Amino acid sequence: MDAITSQQVTFKIFRFNEETDYLPFYNTYTLNVTHEEVVLDILNRIKWDHDGSLSYRRSCRHGICGICSIKINGKAILACKSRLFDLIKIFGTDLTIEPLSTKRVIKDLIIDKKDFWEKHAHVNPYLVSDIEETPASEHLVSPHDAEKLNEADYCIQCGACHYSCPALAINEQFIGPAAFAAAFRFSADVRDEGVLERLHIVNQEAQGVWDCVKCMECAEVCPKEVNPIEKITKLHNMIFEAHIAKNNVATRHAVGFAHSIAKHGLLDEGELVRYSEGNIGVLKHVPVALKMFSKGKIVLPWNMPKADKLDEIKKLIKSSSTVKF
Amino acid sequence: MKKLKYALFTGCTAKESTPEQMMSTLAVAKKLGIELVELTEASCCGASHLQDYDDFLSLVLNARNIAYAEKHGLTMVTICNTCQLNTAMTKHRLDHNADLKAKVNAKLGEVGLEYKGTSQITHFLYAIIDDFGLDAIKKMVVKPLSQFNIAPFYGCHNIRPSELQNETHKGHENPYNPTSLDDLIIACGGVSVDYVEKNKCCGFHAELQAPRTAAVLTGNAVAGAMDANADWMVTPCPLCHLKLDTQTHHASLAIGRDVSLPVLHMQQMVGLALGCTSEELGLKHHVTKVDFL
Structure with missing residues (x-):
């Protein structure tokens, strides 16, 4: 066989022990890795052959317990599931191994996931249902109804999305993709009776779904293909469908697109900002708007371009709309 | 061809x-x-x-x-x-x-x-790279960008989720280490600058509802490019462009540091290398002045 089955890789590993170190540092190891090895094999080799003090979490070794999640060159992975050769294809042979969040390190690659579990607990991640203590029959869920969970129940709470979410990194109130996926998982369950309360939680400003920056990283990074942002979109939809969407800048920003498209086919950018912010709120955008105007970047209302066949667009909006605000 | x-x-x-x-x-x-x-x-x-x-x-x-x-x-x-x-x-x-x-x-x-x-x-970026070809572009460059360190800013929605992108541009781009825009910079004769934020979010979509989050993301992106000694940034996304070009005042306040760099659209960068004029490329429409020409 011609295929390369072994390759030399340089690993830089994040080290920090809050009991003995002021600052984190990196240890470097150059090792030959084989095409069969996953990252956890390398961590084990370093611990067993080079430095027994290296600390990391491991348990199931087959991608189901979610405990061994770490970052390699900034990409969150499950150490037990990620083959070195796949990572070499992306990053080359210099790999930096770090904890999921360097701010939350207890020791080396081990972090305190307290914030993750608090966010998770915050969305009522359980079935809310009055079930008799001794029910006469099982509460069966049909395959059709089970499909409504949209694989949200595949989440293993590894934290890969949570600690890769840029909105959460800046705004610590933000509930984050993993907990939103959990909120959706139980809200989409036909047996659940706590949907409304859960939707109120994820509908709050600053903590709720509206602060998502739509970077799609949670969809990309999830090792179980839960696709959290798809669930975030569904939570947005459920908020509108349940008629609990508040009349605020975030909701008007979403609805404003429908208004604009109905009028012009295209988005009226200036009007979207005015409608979203309101007549007073919009004033804070005036300084930037003036600069943009001076550079020919603002189209005045009477010059607003329109899509051809606008009647067709209007007809489709009338016949295809599924919600009202 | x-x-x-x-x-x-x-x-x-x-x-x-x-x-x-x-x-x-x-x-x-x-x-x-x-x-x-x-x-x-x-x-x-x-x-x-x-x-x-x-x-x-x-x-x-x-x-x-x-x-x-x-x-x-x-x-x-x-x-x-x-x-x-x-x-x-x-x-x-x-x-x-x-x-x-x-x-x-x-x-x-x-x-x-x-x-x-x-x-x-x-996306036009991938039409140029995959269909027209980097070698063909290289041959047409009349004014190489060799005097510039250029920071590529990829923009989330071209690279994530990769599942979608595989269908559209043949799966050459990995969201964790994208290369297309770097390759295009090099084909245009420029020096591509590596920095952590190049594949990160600019914050555009949360600008109205989460202004602080959005401004910090913008600030981090421009600061990352500046710290990597970029002369200017380039992006294939007009929304990233709007954020990076027009919002640096808010971004600077949000991160507590003055940040500002000229930002070109990918098309403007290619246009310069191919010998288009500033007028043809609309460089006067930028809020952050394109001051290197």
């Missing part, structure tokens, strides 16, 4: 806040001999927000846009990352769900249209 021809979905900003993006697209297409048939019937893609309000409506409108590209029998070319994501996502969902496709087509049928799934959808 066979002449390349695409259906151009301009998106909204090209007609409004980023006129220079439209000008430079047309200028570069002309230089490269690429024919662009503008889809003048196309509506706004919903910019990843309409679907939060009404997902089905968003699907119908995007399917309609694609149906017009199909009528021309052409691949749809987008010049905005978010248009690319919304359109490619619509195609992905309809092509993988016959029931949903039938429901959408029932609506499109009311206006005499049908979504078939026959047109591919690709």
Whole structure:
């Protein structure tokens, strides 16, 4: 066989022990890795052959317990599931191994996931249902109804999305993709009776779904293909469908697109900002708007371009709309 | 080489806040001999927000846009990352769900249209790289950008989720280490600058509802490029461009440090290397002055 089955890789590993170190540092190891090895094999080799003090979490070794999640060159992975050769294809042979969040390190690659579990607990991640203590029959869920969970129940709470979410990194109130996926998982369950309360939680400003920056990283990074942002979109939809969407800048920003498209086919950018912010709120955008105007970047209302066949667009909006605000 | 021809979905900003993006697209297409048939019937893609309000409506409108590209029998070319994501996502969902496709087509049928799934959808960046080719570009460079360190800013919606991008541009781009824009910078004779934020979010989509988050993301991106000694930034996304070009005042306040760099659209960068003039590329339309020319 011609295929390369072994390759030399340089690993830089994040080290920090809050009991003995002021600052984190990196240890470097150059090792030959084989095409069969996953990252956890390398961590084990370093611990067993080079430095027994290296600390990391491991348990199931087959991608189901979610405990061994770490970052390699900034990409969150499950150490037990990620083959070195796949990572070499992306990053080359210099790999930096770090904890999921360097701010939350207890020791080396081990972090305190307290914030993750608090966010998770915050969305009522359980079935809310009055079930008799001794029910006469099982509460069966049909395959059709089970499909409504949209694989949200595949989440293993590894934290890969949570600690890769840029909105959460800046705004610590933000509930984050993993907990939103959990909120959706139980809200989409036909047996659940706590949907409304859960939707109120994820509908709050600053903590709720509206602060998502739509970077799609949670969809990309999830090792179980839960696709959290798809669930975030569904939570947005459920908020509108349940008629609990508040009349605020975030909701008007979403609805404003429908208004604009109905009028012009295209988005009226200036009007979207005015409608979203309101007549007073919009004033804070005036300084930037003036600069943009001076550079020919603002189209005045009477010059607003329109899509051809606008009647067709209007007809489709009338016949295809599924919600009202 | 066979002449390349695409259906151009301009998106909204090209007609409004980023006129220079439209000008430079047309200028570069002309230089490269690429024919662009503008889809003048196309509506706004919903910019990843309409679907939060009404997902089905968003699907119908995007399917309609694609149906017009199909009528021309052409691949749809987008010049905005978010248009690319919304359109490619619509195609992905309809092509993988016959029931949903039938429901959408029932609506499109009311206006005499049908979504078939026959047109591919690709961003102009990838049309240039995959279809025209970097070597062909290199041969046409008349004014190489060799005096500049250029920071590529990829924009989320061209690179994530990779599942979608694999369908549209052949899976060459890894979101954790994208290379297309770096390759294009090098093909234009420039030096591509590596920095952590190059594949991160600019914050555009949360600007109104989460202004601090958005401003910090913008600030971090520009600061990252500055710290890597970039002379300017380049992006294929007009929304990233708006954020990086017009919002640096807020971004500087948010991160407590003055940040500002000229930001060029990908088309403007290619246009410069191919010998287009500043006027043709609309460089006067930038808020952060393009001061290196």
